[in-house]
Amino acid sequence: MTRDRQRIATEFSFALNAAANRMVRLHKPFLEPLGLTFSQYLVALELMNGSPLTVGELCARLDMETGTLTPLLKRLEAAGVVTRTRDASDERRVLIDLTPHGRALEGALRGIPDRIRTACQLTPEAIEELRRTLDGLARPVAAP
Known part of the structure; x- marks a missing residue:
């Protein structure tokens, strides 16, 4: 990789990281009064879209590893937000x-x-385009 291409790739990575960190910071004042972290918020939203879900289903939907999700779920259970129960049909x-x-x-x-969305000052169209771009980065199409 040439030096310029390496610099651009590094700047791209930094920009993505900075944007992700800003998103977490923007959510914080809304989530702290509810006693939730950003990751816990994502879990709760996913469960609000249809539950119960298995840990494996949540991992897949949130693109998280079991080792990351399990402690988060234990904290949500301790806070009284979720229940964790063994599936009667498959323990x-x-x-x-x-x-x-x-x-x-x-x-x-x-x-x-x-x-x-209001804090980001982006049009609905710009947000949708950005979401599609980020989805493409997060879940690239497999090569044939």
Whole structure:
């Protein structure tokens, strides 16, 4: 790789990292009063879209490893946001569901994306284009 291409790739990586960090910081004032971290927020939103889910399903949907997700789920359970129960039909699987307290957070959590869009000062079209670009980076099409 030439020096210029290496510099551009490095700057690209730094820009992506800075944007990701900014997203976490933008969410923080909305999540702290609810007692949630950004990662916990993502789990709760996914469960609000349909639960219960297995740990494996959550890992796949959130692109997280089990070793990352399990401690996060334990903290959410301790906070009374989710339950973790063995699947009666297959005890190797753990089902994750929202508690009544977790469901009560739905209104507040579902309102956060609009506040973030406002803070980013991007048009809906620009946000959609950026989302498609980021999805392409996160899940590239497999080579034939």
